[in-house]
Amino acid sequence: MTTFRQTRIRSHLQLRARVLHAIRAFFEAHDYLEVETPYRLPAPAPEAHIEPLACEGGFLHTSPELCMKRLLAAGYPRIYQLCRCFRAGERGGRHLPEFTLLEWYTAGQTFPALMDQTEALVRAVARAAGRPEHLTYQGRAIRLEAPFSRLTVAEAFTRYTGRSAADALAAELFDELMGLSIEPHLGWDRPLLLHDYPAACAALARRRPADPSVAERFELYIAGLELCNGFGELTDPLEQRARFNAELARRAAAGRPPMPLPEPFLAALAHMPPAAGNALGVDRLVMLLADTAAIDDVTAFTPEEL
Numbered sequence: 001m002t003t004f005r006q007t008r009i010r011s012h013l014q015l016r017a018r019v020l021h022a023i024r025a026f027f028e029a030h031d032y033l034e035v036e037t038p039y040r041l042p043a044p045a046p047e048a049h050i051e052p053l054a055c056e057g058g059f060l061h062t063s064p065e066l067c068m069k070r071l072l073a074a075g076y077p078r079i080y081q082l083c084r085c086f087r088a089g090e091r092g093g094r095h096l097p098e099f100t101l102l103e104w105y106t107a108g109q110t111f112p113a114l115m116d117q118t119e120a121l122v123r124a125v126a127r128a129a130g131r132p133e134h135l136t137y138q139g140r141a142i143r144l145e146a147p148f149s150r151l152t153v154a155e156a157f158t159r160y161t162g163r164s165a166a167d168a169l170a171a172e173l174f175d176e177l178m179g180l181s182i183e184p185h186l187g188w189d190r191p192l193l194l195h196d197y198p199a200a201c202a203a204l205a206r207r208r209p210a211d212p213s214v215a216e217r218f219e220l221y222i223a224g225l226e227l228c229n230g231f232g233e234l235t236d237p238l239e240q241r242a243r244f245n246a247e248l249a250r251r252a253a254a255g256r257p258p259m260p261l262p263e264p265f266l267a268a269l270a271h272m273p274p275a276a277g278n279a280l281g282v283d284r285l286v287m288l289l290a291d292t293a294a295i296d297d298v299t300a301f302t303p304e305e306l
Contacts, residue, residue: 005296005305012290012298015129019286020082022128023102026121032078032104037067039084043260045204048250049175051088052259053097059259060086063279064103065204066265069233072105072275073268080104082282093294094225096283097303105277111208111216111232114276115193118220118230119148122191122285129289137223137291140188148191148220153201156182156194165198174201186221194219204240205231220280222288228280237269 006013024034042058045066052059061067064081071079085101106114126135126144134143157165160182168174186192195218199207202215216232234240244261252258286298296302 006300009297012286012292013300015290016282016286016298018129019125019282019289022125023080023082023121023282025128026124027080027104030078032080033076035068035071035076035079035081036083037061037064037071037081039086041066041262043262045262045265046244046247046251046259047203048247048254048256051256053086053088062087063101065277065279066262068103068105068277069272069275070265070268072107072273073271077107077273078105091303093296094284094287096295096299099295100282102280102282103277105233105275107273107275109276111218111230111276114230114232114278115150115195115218116147118193118228118278118280119146119191121280122220122222122227125285126289131289135222135289135291137288138293140223142188142223143190145190148193149187149189150193150195151186152196153194153198153214154196156186160185169198169200174198183221183226184224187223187225191220191222194221202234202243203229203231204234204243206234206236208232216276225284225288226281227284227288228278230278231276233272233275233277235269235272235274237266240269241266 039061040055040058041061044052044059044062050062052062062085064083068079068081081103083101084098086098088097090097123144123146134141154165157163157168161177168177186194196214197217199213199215202217205215205217208214208216218230220227283295283298287295290298
């Protein structure tokens with residue numbers, strides 16, 4: 001008798017469906033419009049460490065960010081999207097080359113308000129999944145009451161590595177120390193929001209006006225697992241173009257192929273209102289709620305099964 005992997009994970013896929021329903025219910029209750037944007041783009045956002053998949057003269061998007069921000073510029077104040085995203089070479093216990101991303105943007109929202117909203121979303125989804133007060137992951141109970149713990153990147157480096165974030169950047173050890181020495185410790189007693197990234201790690205986030213040395217960027221960790229990446233959004237097209245060009249230079253130095261710039265996005269950015277936005281990995285959230293360490297256990301088909 002044939003035994004299908006999909007039969008074994010039926011309860012996880014049922015949980016996944018409840019999570020997707022709870023996400024939509026949360027945003028609909030807060031007057032957000034669900035949108036759909038193209039998966040194939042002529043030019044995605046250039047990033048040195050993320051490789052997009054080429055597709056018929058364009059690229060499959062690694063995130064819906066560029067088109068969603070163009071909708072903000074066109075006057076849509078509160079939008080969200082649940083979609084599949086694609087990144088080449090990402091495969092492991094926590095990574096899939098095709099994965100599900102939740103992304104949302106709010107015109108006029110502040111960076112601290114986005115962190116509070118992220119807490120509320122995770123708690124609402126956990127309640128819908130039958131985990132109202134805590135979840136149990138790999139034998140440990142993680143409390144979900146608000147507020148979640150918060151820690152600056154500078155504090156995390158001092159606490160877990162004994163060196164400063166600035167020193168780590170200068171030595172080109174920032175990502176390595178984050179992945180090996182810091183992230184495994186984060187979010188075990190309760191979820192943790194790691195915030196105030198160095199300006200050099202701003203990506204598409206704006207610098208904090210009161211302290212330009214740090215960016216309005218945070219990541220949420222639960223049980224050592226990064227769940228999301230939230231920004232107070234950069235709306236300066238000149239600074240964004242300069243950042244994109246810097247990423248292209250890093251790609252060239254690493255021997256990666258050149259990429260075109262997303263000119264329609266850069267043109268629209270000048271019209272985008274102040275906003276905050278977040279991208280949350282749905283597969284990883286389901287992993288936590290299902291108490292499994294393998295992302296394969298919460299997806300209907302793995303790449304190897306196709």
